Amino acid sequence: MTITLYELTGRDTERPFSPHCWKTVMALAHKGLTYERSAVPFTEVPNVENGIGKTVPVLRDGEHVVSDSFDIALYLDEAYPDRPTLFGGEGGVALSRFIEAWSATQISATIFGALLLDIHSMLEPVDQDYFRRSREARLGKSLEDVVGASPDKVKELANRLDPLRLMLKRQPFIGGDQPLFADYIVFGILQWARICSPIQLLQPDDQVTAWFERCLDLHGGVGRSVAAAA
The missing domain is CATH 1.20.1050.10 (Glutathione S-transferase Yfyf (Class Pi); Chain A, domain 2)
Structure with a gap:
């Protein structure tokens, strides 16, 4: 399955800056998961995954779509329990x-x-x-x-x-x-x-x-x- 991370960027799409998106970037790296990054400007956030959330990050993992960095971290620990834990219980x-x-x-x-x-x-x-x-x-x-x-x-x-x-x-x-x-x-x-x-x-x-x-x-x-x- 392909994992896609929607993250906030500005004019330079190679400089994602959102603190909440960086939590998810680090969480994915912690889990050792590969993913694709999709740059989203402020005015396009409402269009991400049919408006699932008012903010990014949003993560699509196959059929699963999760918004909010904390909920994404909880999802990753549940979906990938064999990889390093993000919470330790x-x-x-x-x-x-x-x-x-x-x-x-x-x-x-x-x-x-x-x-x-x-x-x-x-x-x-x-x-x-x-x-x-x-x-x-x-x-x-x-x-x-x-x-x-x-x-x-x-x-x-x-x-x-x-x-x-x-x-x-x-x-x-x-x-x-x-x-x-x-x-x-x-x-x-x-x-x-x-x-x-x-x-x-x-x-x-x-x-x-x-x-x-x-x-x-x-x-x-x-x-x-x-x-x-x-």
Whole structure:
């Protein structure tokens, strides 16, 4: 069976940037599965697989179509139990639910504003128009105003990463000696920033930087298949 991953891209279809899609890329690599990648711009997301979801990633595996990165990871562990586990059991699923909520509120929400104009610049004009209208309606202000207010918020990131930093003093991955889907959740957000913007979020001597570099090297260096923004 052919596996197809629908993932978000901008003008350059070789630079997929969605944090949620990167979770799935890492999950597929973790499982050692081969797949085809289908580039989807913002305005085409509603047309993917007859509108199965409002967002990507979407995964088609033969007759099975699954949306949402977490649901895709659960599906992969169920469909391919003979391959390396993404969760290590129900405890790992519960851990990953917490990591997803923590990273969304403490990491993604902290850096989102700083990336808006960089993301906008990566898109085709029709997608730029959609992105600006939808984000400005959600945020209640212009992209420029949000980005202008973001530097102070980004400075908060170092402290917000303290729980991860302290844990990484004891083990190389969130999953322990080896990565699990919980690692890929956090990785996806930092990879999103790495691909979209040259902004420096982490210091070179940070425990989190060392962990992120280890994640970039995983699975044949799939995380490095897209260069960092210049």
